[in-house]
Amino acid sequence: MEGQSYLDLKQFSGWQPCNPKMVGSGVVACRPQVGPCPNRCADCFFGHGRYYEDIWTPHIPDPKWVNENHLIVRMNDGNDSNYCREMVMEVAKMYNRVFFNTSKPQFDFGNLGPVVFTANGRNTDGDIVLVESCSNLMTVRIRLNTWNVELVRRGVEHYTARDVPVLLTFMAYYAEKCYDPDSYEWKKRTKNPYWCVKPEARIQLEEQLGVDGNLIRTCTTRESHFCKDCGNCKLLYERWESKHGRWKIDQKSEVQEG
Numbered sequence: 001m002e003g004q005s006y007l008d009l010k011q012f013s014g015w016q017p018c019n020p021k022m023v024g025s026g027v028v029a030c031r032p033q034v035g036p037c038p039n040r041c042a043d044c045f046f047g048h049g050r051y052y053e054d055i056w057t058p059h060i061p062d063p064k065w066v067n068e069n070h071l072i073v074r075m076n077d078g079n080d081s082n083y084c085r086e087m088v089m090e091v092a093k094m095y096n097r098v099f100f101n102t103s104k105p106q107f108d109f110g111n112l113g114p115v116v117f118t119a120n121g122r123n124t125d126g127d128i129v130l131v132e133s134c135s136n137l138m139t140v141r142i143r144l145n146t147w148n149v150e151l152v153r154r155g156v157e158h159y160t161a162r163d164v165p166v167l168l169t170f171m172a173y174y175a176e177k178c179y180d181p182d183s184y185e186w187k188k189r190t191k192n193p194y195w196c197v198k199p200e201a202r203i204q205l206e207e208q209l210g211v212d213g214n215l216i217r218t219c220t221t222r223e224s225h226f227c228k229d230c231g232n233c234k235l236l237y238e239r240w241e242s243k244h245g246r247w248k249i250d251q252k253s254e255v256q257e258g
């Protein structure tokens, strides 16, 4: 098994504590890895001491509870599915409905579930990864601020042309100074304060990038930062599941029987 693994599969963490942003959304977080995510994406709050729980303890919700309640599992909230990927896949097999998160363009997770790919993780303002083979992508997450719009536009055009839904994620910043103080305000978001995009700047960005609620969506709504009010991860997973679900379940049965 690659990387750090102190996992005892019998030690489930139940459903508490859940990522407070995701409570009540129908999606729960699972993170078998411990320690910081090695990808070190810029301004990721998971990796900079502002996570909601101890990163040195795995977070693995009880599969019985998850499956009986038809919940969807988001693998690697706080880490990357391509880090310790064999362990991640082993844990994912316990759940009926799973999607993976990664900022690396490696999407083969043994048909256990689709992938949410963050296309401009490490170099949010300078580089975006444009992948041609998109068949296992549930959605592409593109990180957005008021000064990287043209880069984001390239990503939006590339992925929507391939029929892959895009989730625009408004960046928030935990720095003393804000790069664009006219468009950002310092306020609490879920648990910690950040420089957050102002409502009027957000609306302008949405219009510039053609957010349509179909192929071009936003992470969070204008009114709320909570997943239960947004619902995009659940909706996009279910859209993917309605296209591929039967095949995926067959694959899982084979895995379990083998």
Ligand code: SF4
Residues within 6 Å of the ligand: 025, 167, 218, 219, 220, 221, 225, 226, 227, 228, 230, 231, 232, 233, 234
């Ligand atoms: S897209 Fe919506 S449901 Fe998914 S993580 Fe963002 S706020 Fe939560």
